[in-house]
Amino acid sequence: MACRNPRSPRIILPFLYPSLFPPNGVSRSSLAAALCGVRRSSTEASTPTDSYDRPRSRLNPAPDDYSMSNFADKARLTLHAGAGGHGCISFMREAFMDDGPANGGDGGHGGNIYIQAVHGETSLHKLARRKVVRAGKGKSGMGSSRSGQRGEDVVIAVPVGTVVRELSRDDPEAESRFLSKRKRRVSRDTQPVEEGPDGEPVEDPDRAKWLLYPGMSSSDMKRLELPPLPHRERLLHQPKAPIHLDLSRPTPRPILLAVGGLGGLGNPHFVTKGTPKPMFATRGERAISMEIELELKLLADVGLVGLPNAGKSTLLRSVSNSRTRVGDWAFTTLQPNIGTVVLDNNKGRPLLTSYRRVSGVGVYGGGPEDSFDISSGSQQQPELERRTRFTIADIPGLIEGAHLDKGLGIAFLRHVERAGVLAFVLDLGAGNAVAALRALWTEVGLYAQMREEEERERKRQAAIDWSAAAGTDAEDSTFWPSHLAGEDYDAPRVDAGGLHIAGKPWFVVATKADLPNTQDNFHELRDYLAAISRGDEKHPSGVEGAWTRNCAAIPVSAINGQGVDRVVHWAVGLLDG
Ligand SMILES: Nc1nc2c(ncn2[C@@H]2O[C@H](COP(=O)(O)OP(=O)(O)OP(=O)(O)O)[C@@H](O)[C@H]2O)c(=O)[nH]1
Numbered sequence: 001m002a003c004r005n006p007r008s009p010r011i012i013l014p015f016l017y018p019s020l021f022p023p024n025g026v027s028r029s030s031l032a033a034a035l036c037g038v039r040r041s042s043t044e045a046s047t048p049t050d051s052y053d054r055p056r057s058r059l060n061p062a063p064d065d066y067s068m069s070n071f072a073d074k075a076r077l078t079l080h081a082g083a084g085g086h087g088c089i090s091f092m093r094e095a096f097m098d099d100g101p102a103n104g105g106d107g108g109h110g111g112n113i114y115i116q117a118v119h120g121e122t123s124l125h126k127l128a129r130r131k132v133v134r135a136g137k138g139k140s141g142m143g144s145s146r147s148g149q150r151g152e153d154v155v156i157a158v159p160v161g162t163v164v165r166e167l168s169r170d171d172p173e174a175e176s177r178f179l180s181k182r183k184r185r186v187s188r189d190t191q192p193v194e195e196g197p198d199g200e201p202v203e204d205p206d207r208a209k210w211l212l213y214p215g216m217s218s219s220d221m222k223r224l225e226l227p228p229l230p231h232r233e234r235l236l237h238q239p240k241a242p243i244h245l246d247l248s249r250p251t252p253r254p255i256l257l258a259v260g261g262l263g264g265l266g267n268p269h270f271v272t273k274g275t276p277k278p279m280f281a282t283r284g285e286r287a288i289s290m291e292i293e294l295e296l297k298l299l300a301d302v303g304l305v306g307l308p309n310a311g312k313s314t315l316l317r318s319v320s321n322s323r324t325r326v327g328d329w330a331f332t333t334l335q336p337n338i339g340t341v342v343l344d345n346n347k348g349r350p351l352l353t354s355y356r357r358v359s360g361v362g363v364y365g366g367g368p369e370d371s372f373d374i375s376s377g378s379q380q381q382p383e384l385e386r387r388t389r390f391t392i393a394d395i396p397g398l399i400e401g402a403h404l405d406k407g408l409g410i411a412f413l414r415h416v417e418r419a420g421v422l423a424f425v426l427d428l429g430a431g432n433a434v435a436a437l438r439a440l441w442t443e444v445g446l447y448a449q450m451r452e453e454e455e456r457e458r459k460r461q462a463a464i465d466w467s468a469a470a471g472t473d474a475e476d477s478t479f480w481p482s483h484l485a486g487e488d489y490d491a492p493r494v495d496a497g498g499l500h501i502a503g504k505p506w507f508v509v510a511t512k513a514d515l516p517n518t519q520d521n522f523h524e525l526r527d528y529l530a531a532i533s534r535g536d537e538k539h540p541s542g543v544e545g546a547w548t549r550n551c552a553a554i555p556v557s558a559i560n561g562q563g564v565d566r567v568v569h570w571a572v573g574l575l576d577g
Pocket residue numbers: 059060306307308309310311312313314315325326327328329330331332333334395396397511512513514515556557558559560
């Protein structure tokens with residue numbers, strides 16, 4: 001179709017190729033010249049500069065020189081495990097044998113849904129878009145004793161650091177098990193009730209689980225005496241509700257979330273002396289559906305916290321190979337970034353020697369934590385492990401009132417919540433640094449209290465035992481290794497009053513120290529921190545018992561890469577404890 005608006009290509013092109021359309025009145029005829037200019041300028045010796053006439057470099061990049069990826073740290077998923085296939089009602093038919101024995105195959109089992117935390121996944125955006133995850137249904141059994149195919153399992157791959165919470169669950173089989181148990185109990189105690197209050201016959205919950213031969217007349221169907229349903233255990237135990245997992249380490253094996261339904265039994269299973277030709281088989285089990293919430297809390301050793309435009313991303317660039325976006329305006333960073341500081345690339349002398357404490361056995365053994373002591377011949381857990389790198393998380397800036405959802409709010413603090421050390425980045429050229437530090441700690445303290453409040457509520461909800469009423473008592477509550485059970489591993493201590501964050505070691509990076517007249521600001525900040533360490537001043541969050549052992553301020557000029565080595569040394573010192 002012809003283009004209706006002949007001008008449209010001129011409107012669209014600048015968005016696609018901005019470099020071909022220099023701003024303000026550059027004519028088309030000068031396009032070739034502009035192109036040549038672009039090419040020439042790349043070879044010219046003059047270095048580009050920013051609006052302050054500072055040369056562009058890796059630490060002072062143009063705002064469009066960054067890597068941007070899709071990112072989501074929350075996702076809600078509806079999971080449907082696979083239903084089991086039905087058993088088959090079939091009889092052998094051969095030449096000279098028109099009425100052979102039963103030979104219906106069993107239905108295939110439904111597929112299970114698993115979750116696995118893997119390295120390489122960094123975001124939940126794909127799952128957030130997917131919304132529904134379905135495992136394969138089991139195929140029904142067929143004649144000639146052919147069983148139905150098993151439904152396909154699904155493994156949901158999530159980044160390490162994901163917390164999984166179950167919001168709701170629908171388990172039709174558990175419900176009907178509960179109903180038939182109650183019916184049996186009632187009919188044992190009293191006369192069986194054949195009719196309901198409105199005269200309708202009471203539906204036997206077990207009856208619905210049978211599949212009858214379609215060629216039977218309705219009167220035969222009514223008269224048919226069905227045997228008791230065979231008791232069958234699911235192949236895997238369905239984890240007890242509500243599921244709460246903290247996948248803060250890679251899981252070598254997928255973890256079961258929803259188990260698929262059992263396949264139905266074919267009619268040969270019901271052959272007895274009295275019923276040599278059973279005209280019935282069992283249906284496949286209906287599958288579990290559940291709604292889960294995934295929340296990604298990035299795992300980093302050090303978390304950067306600062307006001308917008310303080311220089312956090314420039315600092316991250318200066319100490320790591322990160323290509324996070326830098327720009328001279330607030331909220332340049334809109335999503336968390338992780339940078340890795342390499343201390344030892346095993347190519348020479350390490351930047352510094354550091355050891356990290358190893359906290360016991362690897363998740364399933366075989367992890368880097370495990371070692372074998374040759375001298376003694378026994379397996380031992382080493383106390384310390386050589387640290388060759390550590391990670392730093394850069395999050396969007398916080399502003400005063402962030403807890404009231406001002407700016408980008410405080411939700412991004414969840415990505416530094418688990419960091420071992422917090423680094424507060426303060427811009428020495430942007431007003432009183434002590435006031436900025438107090439404002440930041442206030443927001444962090446409020447966030448910590450909010451999280452603890454949430455946790456208290458979650459614990460209260462979890463204490464209500466819905467499963468007893470639903471008859472799921474057979475389900476296994478000790479399904480996961482204890483470290484994966486979210487309550488024990490991740491959750492802040494509910495009575496801590498903000499201490500789960502304020503109790504972390506922290507220090508201040510006083511950046512933009514290259515700007516003129518920043519010394520006084522820095523000295524005031526240093527004196528304030530010294531007073532906190534001495535105990536003359538309270539911790540800026542106001543939390544009792546917060547970490548105040550050795551509060552330091554390190555002056556740096558991240559844009560020039562000056563003083564950043566001290567930041568690395570100090571951070572490692574705090575990480576080593
Ligand atoms: N003079 C000077 N400028 C710096 C320094 N560090 C960063 N800047 C500049 O400060 C501005 C903001 O830097 P960013 O690193 O984007 O700041 P940010 O804290 O990540 O900002 P948000 O992502 O918006 O929160 C940029 O123009 C940087 O070039 C420094 O040490 N000295």
